[in-house]
Amino acid sequence: MSTAVIFVAELGDKSQLMAMTFAARYRARDVLIGITAAAALVHLASVGIGYFIGDAFADHQQWISIVAGLAFLGFAAWTLRGDELTEDEANKARTSQGAAILAVGIAFFLAELGDKTMLATITLATQEGWLGTWIGSTLGMVAAGALPIGVGAVLGKRLPEHITKWGAAALFVLFGILLVVDGIRMIA
Template identity: 85%
Template sequence: MSTAVIFVAELGDKSQLMAMTFAARYRVRDVLIGITAATAIVHLASVGIGYWIGDAFADQQHWISIVAGVAFLGFAAWTLRGDELTDDEADKARTSQGAAILAVGVAFFLAELGDKTMLATITLATQEGWFGTWVGSTVGMVAADALAIVVGAVLGRKLPEHVIKYGAAALFALFGLILIIDGVRIAL
């Protein structure tokens, strides 16, 4: 059940856009490893929250949304700053498996904090067993993002890098502003 719920919740989510962006810059395998690791950690925390704390987390949703929004604005700036890399540095970033996995993992971890898939996982864990919810939600999210990875890898071969970079920065900034506005709206 959690696989299907999270797969559907992830469709069209900002995480899929991140997956496409990263897949255009890094090896697909590295992106998938980073996403899987981050998702497993976030969803383990989510089921723990859902199982042990229940709805106490909902009271802090506005702060999580604001912090995630600020992080996304940071991702936008970071994406634009990457434009200044030399060709040699860009090649190292593309070929460095550890750096790519770490970059993707950290970005996904931060992006998923307070996200609808995290909240859906918390909700499922309050009603279902924690282990099945954790495994199912992780599989559902990775499967949905794998679709985006394939699209990103194909686009990365067809679009100029500067188009991908500016597009990704604009999307990160847009989602950051939406998250901040949503957090402020919830707080009021």
């Protein structure tokens, strides 16, 4: 059940756009590994929260949203700062498996904190067993990310790097602002 719930919840989510953007810059395999690692960690925390404290987590969702939004704005600046790389450095960054997995993993981890899929996983864990919920929700997240990874890999080969960079920065700014506004709206 958790696989289906999370898969459907992720359709059209910011995570899919991020997956596509990252796949345009890094190898699809590395993006998938980063997403899998981040999803496994976030959903493990989610089932732990659901199992131990249940609904009390919802009281802090606004602050998580604001912090994640500010982190996304930082990712936008970091993405644009990359303009100074030489061609040789850019090729190394593109092919560095560890750097790609870490960048994708951190971005996805932050994006999913306080997201609807995290809250759905917490809710499922309060009603179902934690292990099945964790495995199922992680599989649902990875499955929902696989399609945009394929699209991003194809686009990355066809789009100039500066367009990919500015597009990624614009998406990070957009999602950062949306997360901060959402957090502020929850406070008010």
